[in-house]
Amino acid sequence: xxxxxxxxxxxxxxxxxxxxxxxxxxxxxxxxxxxxxxxxxxxxxxxxxxxxxxxxxxxxxxxxxxxxxxxxxxxxxxxxxxxxxxxxxxxxxxxxxxxxxxxxxxxxxxxxxxxxxxxxxxxxxxxxxxxxxxxxxxxxxxxxxxxxxxxxxxxxxxxxxxxxxxxxxxxxxxxxxxxxxxxxxxxxxxxxxxxxxxxxxxxxxxxxxxxxxxxxxxxxxxxxxxxxxx
Amino acid sequence: xxxxxxxxxxxxxxxxxxxxxxxxxxxxxxxxxxxxxxxxxxxxxxxxxxxxxxxxxxxxxxxxxxxxxxxxxxxxxxxxxx
Numbered sequence: 001x002x003x004x005x006x007x008x009x010x011x012x013x014x015x016x017x018x019x020x021x022x023x024x025x026x027x028x029x030x031x032x033x034x035x036x037x038x039x040x041x042x043x044x045x046x047x048x049x050x051x052x053x054x055x056x057x058x059x060x061x062x063x064x065x066x067x068x069x070x071x072x073x074x075x076x077x078x079x080x081x082x083x084x085x086x087x088x089x090x091x092x093x094x095x096x097x098x099x100x101x102x103x104x105x106x107x108x109x110x111x112x113x114x115x116x117x118x119x120x121x122x123x124x125x126x127x128x129x130x131x132x133x134x135x136x137x138x139x140x141x142x143x144x145x146x147x148x149x150x151x152x153x154x155x156x157x158x159x160x161x162x163x164x165x166x167x168x169x170x171x172x173x174x175x176x177x178x179x180x181x182x183x184x185x186x187x188x189x190x191x192x193x194x195x196x197x198x199x200x201x202x203x204x205x206x207x208x209x210x211x212x213x214x215x216x217x218x219x220x221x222x223x224x225x226x227x228x229x230x
Numbered sequence: 231x232x233x234x235x236x237x238x239x240x241x242x243x244x245x246x247x248x249x250x251x252x253x254x255x256x257x258x259x260x261x262x263x264x265x266x267x268x269x270x271x272x273x274x275x276x277x278x279x280x281x282x283x284x285x286x287x288x289x290x291x292x293x294x295x296x297x298x299x300x301x302x303x304x305x306x307x308x309x310x311x312x
Contacts, residue, residue: 060300064297
């Protein structure tokens with residue numbers, strides 16, 4: 001196995017991420033949520049969508065899908081693990097990343113390009129980017145508003161890897177699309193091998209899509225799996 | 231014996247509750263000017279077979295912690311339905 005792209009009922013970005021991982025030189029394959037074996041996976045991606053219909057809370061039911069025990073086992077063992085949008089919500093519900101995602105500040109589904117400022121390169125997702133670099137990547141979510149019970153812990157631990165900004169990299173309340181605490185768009189775990197973000201880098205993987213800025217993140221993730229030389 | 235419980239889940243204080251804020255404004259516009267706070271939540275009714283109420287309640291509490299509520303953003307109250 002190469003990179004495992006987990007598919008839940010309601011996942012809808014599983015083909016897009018395989019395409020983007022391919023552009024970065026990595027083979028990947030779909031793994032159904034009822035499977036229980038990820039042995040040999042060099043990396044794991046939980047793609048976007050509406051797993052289990054987002055019933056109860058986003059990610060709440062997906063977090064107990066049979067494959068998730070195996071995802072947690074590999075993540076704990078240091079395997080690069082990435083959650084995009086709904087995948088980020090699932091990783092938070094599973095406790096593999098701190099915090100949770102709640103409804104957007106203005107109670108509107110947001111589907112538009114956003115600018116993200118890279119805050120840290122100490123993660124499997126941002127290792128190929130530069131601190132302060134601004135990436136133009138689309139956001140597509142209703143529950144994208146990041147909260148944590150101890151936000152100071154998250155900040156002080158250096159877990160924040162991406163913030164919503166303007167094109168110049170300036171961050172304030174006017175550049176925050178969804179009310180996310182401290183404009184947080186992406187975070188990593190203490191081990192730095194698990195990362196999640198609400199915007200969709202795979203939707204900014206080619207110029208023809210309006211931006212290929214997402215490849216700075218995808219390429220970093222692929223490099224961290226060891227499947228392609230950094 | 232079959233027992234039914236109502237689990238009320240609410241947003242933790244301090245977290246934004248835009249539905250509550252907007253609804254409060256609407257109530258004030260309608261003349262209910264003394265409304266100081268409105269918050270939204272979710273009600274889940276669970277029916278369970280258990281030998282006694284304590285056992286049933288213990289199981290419902292465990293369900294709340296594991297799945298029904300997310301302690302990062304929600305609080306919950308369990309009440310036995312008559």
